[in-house]
Amino acid sequence: MNLSAFAQKKILLAKPRGGNITIDGKAEEEEWHKNAEIASDFIMFSPDNGKVISEDKKTDVKILYDNDAIYILAILNDNEPSKIQKELTQRDIFGVADHFAVYINGFDDGQQDYRFFVSAAGTQMDCLATEETEDFSWDAIWQSSVKITATGWTVEMRIPYAALRFPKNKNQKWGINFMREIQRKNQKYTWNYVNAKIGAVLTQSGKLEGIENINPPTRLFFIPYASAYYQKDSFNTDKTFKAGLDIKYGINDAFTLDAILVPDFGQTKFDNAILNLEPFEQELNENRPFFTEGTNLFNIGNLFYSRRIGGIPTQTPNVAENEEITNSPSNVDLINAVKISGRTKKGLGIGFLNAITEQTFATIKNNDSNIDRKEVIEPLTNYNILVLDQRFRQNSSVSFINTNTTRNGGFRDANVAGVVFDLNTKANTYSLKGDFKYSSINEANNYDGFKTYLDFAKTSGKYRYNVSGKYISENYDVNDLGIIFYTNYHNFYANGSYRILNPTKVFNTFNFEQEINIEIQNNTGKLQESWYKTILKATTLKNHYLEFGIITSPYENFDFYEARTSGRYVYIPSRFESYIGLETNKNNNLTFDLYLSGIKYNEKNRTTFNINTGPKYRFNNKLSLAYYIDYTYKRNDLGWVAFDNADIIFAKRNTETFQNNFTGKYSLTDKMTINLTARYYWSYSSNKEFYTLNSIGYVDPNDTFKMNKDRNFNSWNLDLSYSWWFAPGSQLSILYRNYAQEETNKVEQSLNRNIGSIFNANMTNIFSVSLRYFIDYNSVKNKF
Template structure:
């Protein structure tokens, strides 16, 4: 392992030295002055307010794609103006269009953009070229917003409170926006200077423009911000808001009906213009989207995306380094009770209840980001009944627990950062406690052509009066030369690395060496608008004890032609085979998987058309008789009009003659040869009444079966010996059925009413190769969950409420 650590530091040293040698690139930054509004403009999309008559104009937009750097088409000029007062920033934009009847204006739900022309404001209160608020308004009046950073890209889980209005005109369309200061972060200063840029998409032409030119040859989008001057001597109001909620549920399951009513509140307080406190009191996540569960036969747990808004919004600091997996909070209990032969569960809660959660985050004037997150979950107990006596005993499956994340993130030189992240979980009593700390470096030269990155993380777990320490680290570089990009990385993780209390660990005890090359068209050529080719080579080894794991060559090609037909394919090859150190579920053992090759192709028709179809086919052929895997997917969408669309996805996978773990005893590890099929069928449709109201139907049925043909014992060299002693039935069929019918109404900014009907069923059968009819009969004989819920949230701004009382 010492050799790998020396390689890590060599990567960092060479990269750091190279990054210091470059001279600063001169990037032109346009400037625009904001004017103070004595009277706030009406946010209705009609640009006749007094403030807009003499305000400076941001114009002369530059094409971003497909012809990067070309001056804007005179038929599609864009003009933008900015104003401000003590409550927020105002923006007006006029998008000229010689054929306004062709402007894309499909209605969608908030944060979704369909067949739409749209305008985007990028605004960065720190002017550090590393983060911005990204505020979209479509020509249909739909809002979308995200926080965008150089490290994490766009995060649409954030939902801000801001105002917009649009108007379709005889010569184009116009938009007005107001962004309250309570949604922005900026340092305290008499004269503000903010980063700003404006973006316009003309959907039917698939052409995009920006005000300040964004060079697609190098660097991130945010590096090319313009400058907003003129915001001076603002007296920002108190940043305090409340989001109370009310929810009610009616549940029907297995012949029983239950009801419950909940209430609680989220609170947001601006400690100052740069730092904000968010807290949720008595949270309720009953209307979170369902998880796409699958039949998981692998050695690692399935990882789900976060569906709860509080854990999604404003967490860009806490997600650095991928050490925080918020699904651990309020997830499964950490202990599963052991039952005696004469015992059964009377009740065993699958989820731990969250008491409250709080986060504080912001950034200083000198670029230091500080984040603090804390959550407390309640004690959870299982009720266990003695079958003979009926006596009930209690067993704690999760004690009172505290979850904590602390982040320091220093940005410097407009494109570089160093971060420290610490996570900890403390549980009452003799339950497991854990702590993890990581340091991350991202250093880019001033010409934005070369970057070096690295990290080191440690984990500590305290359980049964014992301590376990684990380590992981990485180092790498990327270099850009016009349309060419090169990179290399080394990554290692020892066998004891464990962040599963508040993170997600996955594979351990390995080192990976990788190198990659990417080529892309910077400008359209011939009949091709975009082309991207990449090749990546990976060499994986087991760390303890050293063992070859696999060698992988992975190629991919993507092309979009002038008619916006997107297609491509690729090839992955493992020419030597794989020593799988995880499938045996035993340290020091491995399962040999023969060499394989995996070609695939994909295609997608023009997104702008009413009917769109796409999909892919991939094929895995192993150097073993009849061992083949086939996976395909087809997805379709039909847009009936600007209000109604329907989507369908069908995925099929067939794994023939694969091998996998089935069990072990004191002397043997048993491997089974199996046939596995899965089908996932999902349908969604949306009818949008207007930009504030929609109804959605989402359906998913997932089916997977596994049938075993032969069992083996695993030899020390990874090969298999036929076995006739293993007698357990491992065949199985898994079904997951979910249907959601949701009505949503954004009746005021930040305020929403949601009515949801949910139907769920799930089963696992210890048989396989059932007919489709028999399988569905058995599924629908299972008890199904039927749930109706109503949730109302109302955004209450302290300053508005204060004015109400003054009027009274």
């Protein structure tokens, strides 16, 4: 097949809108049929890259514009309209459905797309996309409607300029591409050809021209909210009412200010509590909308872990022998937060985020005098992050990032600065990436640290590779506004891969990879980690996904963190690991996922086994249920349990973890859904033999340590929610939440008794109603 004819970028000319257009999916307006240009001749992106769309799936797209928005009509022919997949889901969930999308880059710089999807069921999805990620936490306000017809389906979209970013030019020239997904065949087509041999996708868009002399209205939006909560447990009841305001203001055509006043995150998804036996904190997902929406600039360089803001207090109160802590908040309250982000016409992205958390106290009671005192466990704290991201040559960037944490009074302050670069050849065949980051901590003993990284890769063709090296100093510390676990090492990493770019007689996709990684601790020269990995990934012609991997660690490694003491370490024996994964075709009503893995250590009877599996059943386009089990068993695991005077005590232990997840979805319409999420988690650690860690990283038997360090952990969470997007950007949410958690040092190995125990524990029940209403300043202004 000669693909050279597809290499030139297609150009589509947008036409000005004359009469009114109703977004109803019917495309009956004369405007669509007078003089609008047609974008057609779609080309398959996957699985058979480069194949021209068949006549019976012919796809035509038209674009009109006015002073407020662009209007898109897509006519998607299908000779089997009864087979069009159209599962109803909530916003940003793709489900099993056909999709149409438009990818828009207002700067035509090949660096970031604003992507707008609509399913054949009418569900909207939108995201900010770079080559590395698609950020679906970003939500814009736009209109769409679909209609199933006798010859396929149609889509109408209205995307206001307020949802986009572009330079203030008389003549707009945007990057644009359209994507059509035919779900039952797992096929994706694009208007402008995207060559799968080239790793970069965003640079392969077409061009949209013709938008002229537009004067977009002021981008000023108010989102007031009101929430009511009723909470009850075995001892107390509580009623809470909250009200606040979010503000979004377009400073100019490219930059936007977002602010939250009196924040309320009471209906965000619950955290998955675990029995954490590791030497590190549990890394939690961010579920608060302000810190997930449109934060792609702030995530450059991986220096921003937003859960630090309003997270766990950093100080531990000092308690005398005759005192006890009667109240210690588990989280710090956020006072307010603001972020400004955007990009100039010359490709300079600027992001600034600032947040303030309040001073937080623990209450301590003197048992002799019965007098309470308060002690600061988190001072008034200011967090900010500044990002400058210069993009150039359609596919490269250099970025500067600075994060700062300033705590009131004599508490710890921190500053981290970094430079990150991503350079690609003009043809997107090779890349050079790297960074240099420097941290500075101001406390009783000030210290500085740094980290640097360099990666060279071949990013195109069937055969690809990359090699990288990293150095992290001992005192490199980003944990005040970022998160890092391992420091004080240098490493070498290499990867080579082979992939097919078009289907064969056996596979739709096939990828074979080889990886090697070596990490050496800086002070001792000992291996911190070393492994060789072989991975095979494939999709069959029936669209079942398979993955298989083998990881060998032939050398003894050393863990410099498990001992919980600076300068001490413990050995990790050589080991062999393997895993296999299977995902059945998602188009089937009944689907099944399976993941099996195992580790065999070069140590008598020391093994790890994991299985993650479960079915999902789609009863119809509205209702689906899924159940997953995640089970892990570690036999004769070796880990830290205590300090005994100057001794570091380890134990041989068996641990089991049993997690059950149940989810259900019932979509009444494309804007109204009922969702159920339930999670039961049980884990225990049973110590068999105690040891003392010696000075060279091995353990010696300890027959004198008799403390009970077993642990049994139970957790239950249930969320049942109703969500109704009753107007653009406006939502009514009703949530019932039910949860409990308990932990003891008495191991109970009966699952039934553990389940009974958690449901007999102090269960907290919360019922809440939240209303958010989107107000466009221009609409209000016109009314008055």
